[in-house]
Amino acid sequence: MRTPSWVPLVYVGPAAAVMAAACLYPLISGIQLGFFDWSMGTPWADAHWVGLRHFRTAFADPAVWSSLRVTLLFAFVCVTAEMSLGIALALLLEAPARAMAFFRSMFILPMMIAPIAVGLTWRYLFDAQFGFVNAILQHVGMAPHAWLADPSLSFIAIVVSDIWQWTPFVLIMMLAALASVDGSVLEASRIDGATWWQMTWRVKLPMVAHVIAITLLMRVIDAFRVLEVIYILTFGGPGDATEILSLHIYKAAFVSQNLGSAAAISVLLLAVVALLSCVALRFSNPLKQEKM
């Protein structure tokens, strides 16, 4: 079937134009801003080239390093907990059960609800004076804590909220993956006398390793993108104990109006996420799948 060369343009052009104008162009401008001195409200013509100055300032700033440390720790703790919990739960719950559709829809609720509601709920639960967590602690005779006013406890609070929201994602992915495992392979290993433990580690998990890898990468990328829940829950506080890079960028841009710094740190965050995305594409690339 011969198609004129303008036909693909009609189909792909509009979407490409919108993404170029409202996503790619802002990204490039943002990176460009990292190399210029410019302040909000002045014409772009007044901006002047400052080379790597913003990057040097940013990397000399202990607040940026502290934010980077918080981000890496947050991503590491959350993703490790979510992956291990999610995989373990999927292995325990994979057997067919009635009303599984109902349970699955309960599990996706935390991901569908507005981040603002998630942030508020946990802020309410962890409230020092009338929060549920303290009320329960006191009920069982333990001392209450000022959760969101203590640096390490507030870090625990943001980790708990993320684990609550995203462990179900890993669970759903793993349940889908385990369901797609070829039953005859499992049957064969059972006939050969494999125990549940052996079947899990030697047969099932290796067969879904690909899904584990892509789920892990998706979770890591998303952990670097978290912003809204933490904005509501702690706004980075107390001090900068929970100020992840996204929030640091937001504050630099819109609170302290340090635009060059915001742009420089944005480049850093973009580089991390882009690198992870490239790795993810090696595992799951829709362009390659079609050739199978």
Next chain:
Amino acid sequence: MRRSPLLIGLHYTALVILACLCVAPIALIFVTSLRNQTQIFGEPLNLLFTPTLENYRAVLGEDNFARYLGNSLIVGVVSTALTLLLGCMAAYGLARFRFPGRTAVAYATLMLRTVPLAVLALPVFMIWSRWNMVNSLSGLILLYVAVNLPFTIWLLYGFVIQIPIELEEAAALDGCGPIGIFYKVFLPLIRPGLAAAAIFTFRIAWNEFILALVLTDRGTRTLPVATSLYITDIGVDWGKIMALGSLIAIPPLIFTLVAARQIITGLTAGAVKG
């Protein structure tokens, strides 16, 4: 293999506990929204209280509530419609034609899927100011369409490549033009993908509040932005904020209950072969 009743009982117990853990914090938003100030502050664990609608009355009685709700609905519905329209055209074009620049567009789209919104906020604000689109609903809609297109295109792409090309060739032989093939053969076949894409796009457009906070003002605020403004330096007005939070949560709740299967399709797309 038959499992013992004990094992089955444990299985269901575990499922129920997990479901409760997922639902309880959300239920708490609704419960708190039905309490008055004294109940919220005085007796957090007491679940036997007389529910009151005073928070809802206060929130719905705010001067601008109708406007914020209207803004949210316009932004949510228009962004979703535009994203679906442009997204399924692009998915079809990428899957069915080989043309110069195809790989470049494809990879750019795949990479844009993971851009952190925090990184976009400042440059978008700069550019929208230049284009006079700050504080306008169309500016917010344009941005939401752009950030949702990458996911939508690749979700739908997965559906398009599964449709045998012979189906379209047969339609063409019967005298159906390219536009006719698109609407009569192709669209009906990717409906599950469209449903998933619609829910995910609406979810972002309806829930998102950081970009909306930056890009809107009194007249164009969406509901999540209005909600976040109840958090002040003095404290949080819990009753009202939970009432607004509950109202915002209604559409995603409904989607989850009626279209869980499509949502799971969207979540697992690309990683797990259905």
